[in-house]
Every structure is written in C-alpha cells, then in structure tokens.
Amino acid sequence: MFITTVTGWPKSVATAIIAGRWYAVRRMAAKASQNSHLKPLYLDVQATTPMDPRVVDAMIPYMVSSYGNPHSKTHFYGWEAEEAVEKARLQVAKLIGADSREVIFTSGATESNNIAIKGVASFYRETGKNHLITVQTVRNCISNCLSFVKCCICDFSPIHT
Structure with missing residues (x-):
C-alpha cells in the first residue's frame, strides 16, 4: 500500500491505514473534513491517481499527434515514440537519482x-x-x-x- 504524507493529517491516520483499520480511517477522515483547512485524503491510488497538470500537458502531443508504438522500430512513428519513451526514462532516472537502465515502464x-x-x-x-x-x-x-x-x-x- 502506498501512503502519502499530507500536511495537517494526524499521524494516527497513517498508523490506522497501515494496520488496515479502515473504520478508524473513515472516522478520522470524517472528523478532519469538518475542519475547513483539511482536504480529504484520496487513498484509492491503485484504481486511478490524480494527474499533475504538467504531466497532462506533456502527454497531450502523444495522445493527439505522436501516437506511434515505441516497440515498432521499422517506421517513423515508432522511432518518434521510442525517442519520447527514452527521454521520459532519462527524466525519471534523473528525478529519482537512478541510472536510466534501472527505470522500467510497465502497463500498471x-x-x-x-x-x-x-x-x-x-x-x-x-x-x-x-x-x-x-x-x-x-x-x-x-x-x-x-x-x-x-x-x-x-x-x-x-x-x-
């Protein structure tokens, strides 16, 4: 399970999540949501994850006009897609301090x-x-x-x- 630290949420929420005590999480979330300065914590990141607008902006060209298969290496669209994937791999590696050969993209x-x-x-x-x-x-x-x-x-x- 992935846990994201959220400023303002009590540490007991993370403890309850780790222990699988969802009733306690719901109770704490309901109480915390009554405070206007706290936002609800989205925990179902295995189903879908809110996307950062910068990621959306970076992905739009590949959803609209550059839609080749990076594994098809016999034509321009495949080469272009492969180049984009390798560029993303380098960016992720740099971000997390890894070698690009250690970054593996999967379907989910x-x-x-x-x-x-x-x-x-x-x-x-x-x-x-x-x-x-x-x-x-x-x-x-x-x-x-x-x-x-x-x-x-x-x-x-x-x-x-």
Missing part, C-alpha cells in the same frame, strides 16, 4: 507487482534463500503471483496482521 500495478515478486523470488532462490514472508492481506494480483511463486520458485508465509 499488476505487471509491476508480478515482475518485482517473481524477480525477487528467483534472485533469492539462486542464493539458497527460498522462503518469502508477506502480509496476509494483499491485492489479488499479488496473491495470484505468490501462488505461482509457491508452486514454481519458492515457499512463502503470510503474516497475520
């Missing part, structure tokens, strides 16, 4: 979770450490991936929270 959370979990499990299997520990309450895509991992790569234990 499910693909990202699968790559990360299977990659970590495979890496540790090679070192002889073939047991993962995870929290019991996880997204379906993670549960499904862990079932595959348990079957084919290594064992795992859910921790009851």
